[in-house]
Amino acid sequence: MKQHYIVLDVALCHDCNNCFVACKDEHADNSWLPYTQPMPWHGHRWMNIQRLERGEGDRVDVAFLPTPCQHCADAPCVKAHPDCISRRSDGIVLLDPQKAQGKKDIMDSCPYGVFYWNEESAVAQKCTMCAHLLDDGWAMPRCVHSCPTGALQFYTVEPEEMEKKVAKEKLSSYRAEIGTKPNVYYKNLYRFTKNFITGAVLKDDDCLEDAVVQLTGNAVDSAQKTDYFGEFKFDGLDDGAYTLSVNGKAVKTVEISSKSVNVGEIPV
Ligand code: SF4
Numbered sequence: 392m393k394q395h396y397i398v399l400d401v402a403l404c405h406d407c408n409n410c411f412v413a414c415k416d417e418h419a420d421n422s423w424l425p426y427t428q429p430m431p432w433h434g435h436r437w438m439n440i441q442r443l444e445r446g447e448g449d450r451v452d453v454a455f456l457p458t459p460c461q462h463c464a465d466a467p468c469v470k471a472h473p474d475c476i477s478r479r480s481d482g483i484v485l486l487d488p489q490k491a492q493g494k495k496d497i498m499d500s501c502p503y504g505v506f507y508w509n510e511e512s513a514v515a516q517k518c519t520m521c522a523h524l525l526d527d528g529w530a531m532p533r534c535v536h537s538c539p540t541g542a543l544q545f546y547t548v549e550p551e552e553m554e555k556k557v558a559k560e561k562l563s564s565y566r567a568e569i570g571t572k573p574n575v576y577y578k579n580l581y582r583f584t585k586n587f588i589t590g591a592v593l594k595d596d597d598c599l600e601d602a603v604v605q606l607t608g609n610a611v612d613s614a615q616k617t618d619y620f621g622e623f624k625f626d627g628l629d630d631g632a633y634t635l636s637v638n639g640k641a642v643k644t645v646e647i648s649s650k651s652v653n654v655g656e657i658p659v
């Protein structure tokens with residue numbers, strides 16, 4: 392049977408929050424029972440945009456990670472509360488607002504932290520993948536419809552077809568190591584989860600364009616040419632030790648330990 396999937400491209404997300412506002416517009420003050428009760432105007436971020444700055448000094452970048460409920464196939468919330476949370480055959484994980492009434496411990500059952508407590512209704516709430524709209528014939532949820540950059544995409548396909556897409560487009564699961572098998576996938580997730588080594592090559596105190604910089608070590612062997620400003624940037628790196636070479640000569644050993652490194656200017 393076909394399932395619903397959201398794919399989020401970290402490289403295309405600009406933190407405009409249109410998706411967050413669309414979610415709020417759809418759910419605040421609107422009761423979509425039996426799917427969910429109204430979302431409060433304040434405090435809930437069913438589409439939560441996480442933010443990360445990487446780098447040092449004048450060589451930094453920022454990345455944004457839209458994080459709704461991951462609609463996990465192997466969901467810890469379902470395991471912990473099978474009486475009131477379930478996964479539909481189309482992949483959407485829903486909480487029964489009546490059965491979940493007053494059960495605040497549901498908030499602790501999600502490793503992604505996507506539940507929000509509604510004081511007025513005394514119930515935990517989260518992204519429903521806009522199931523009320525999809526069941527009414529909508530082609531996609533409100534957040535996907537509102538994204539101006541195409542960072543959010545929505546697919547309703549057989550799981551086998553999605554597996555092929557995941558392999559072909561190198562999609563990843565956020566925090567795959569916890570093994571929850573989400574129906575939400577990410578493109579360019581390395582922008583949020585991995586690090587880079589950057590710097591610039593100088594010759595006679597001027598930027599050196601087209602110098603060949605090579606990075607080796609930690610199962611990486613990659614080369615690139617410096618740009619107009621003499622700069623280079625190797626991204627998507629794991630923690631470990633690397634060697635930088637310029638025009639065939641080793642110039643630096645660089646250690647990555649949970650953060651990106653700006654090696655500064657390298658004179659040659
Ligand atoms: S609407 Fe699109 S670009 Fe804007 S914050 Fe959401 S995912 Fe990012």
Ligand code: SF4
Nearest residue numbers: 460461463468484501
């Ligand atoms: S992200 Fe959390 S709330 Fe959503 S299905 Fe997975 S475990 Fe449940």
Ligand code: SF4
Nearest residue numbers: 414518520521532534
């Ligand atoms: S799918 Fe619907 S409920 Fe979920 S974040 Fe998007 S707009 Fe909100």
